[in-house]
Amino acid sequence: MDSGCNGENCSNRAYITINYDTLSDKNKEIADNLVKDGVIRFIPKDGNCIRNLYNKVEIEIPTNPQEAVKLVENKLLAIAGRFERQQKIEKTMDLSILRAKGPIPKGRF
Numbered sequence: 258m259d260s261g262c263n264g265e266n267c268s269n270r271a272y273i274t275i276n277y278d279t280l281s282d283k284n285k286e287i288a289d290n291l292v293k294d295g296v297i298r299f300i301p302k303d304g305n306c307i308r309n310l311y312n313k314v315e316i317e318i319p320t321n322p323q324e325a326v327k328l329v330e331n332k333l334l335a336i337a338g339r340f341e342r343q344q345k346i347e348k349t350m351d352l353s354i355l356r357a358k359g360p361i362p363k364g365r366f
Contacts (some may be wrong), residue, residue: 271320271329273337274300277312281343288314288340296336 277299280288291297292314300313316336320329 269320270317271333272315272317273333274313274315277314279346281341281346284340284343291336291339 275288277285277288288297288299292299297314297316300309300315302312303309316333318329318332318336
């Protein structure tokens with residue numbers, strides 16, 4: 258997961274990014290429907306960036322600097338709340354796409 262507009266760094270958008278590959282089957286179905294309805298967007302994995310080595314869905318809303326953080330939070334939660342609670346599913350990152358481009362640097366990324 259990833260998020261933007263944390264606290265006071267809001268400008269024109271706030272978002273929550275969710276690893277689609279770790280969603281339960283039911284939550285994948287919910288995500289697929291939200292994508293189909295244009296509520297969230299699907300971001301497929303690709304090998305151009307280490308941050309894109311898994312499929313993602315992104316909940317994004319427009320914001321402005323005068324908007325209260327609580328209002329932004331409520332708007333995001335209205336969408337995120339459509340997903341069901343699930344058991345944690347851990348997946349290892351598939352580095353084969355990145356390895357094909359050359360050596361992978363050691364360490365955490």
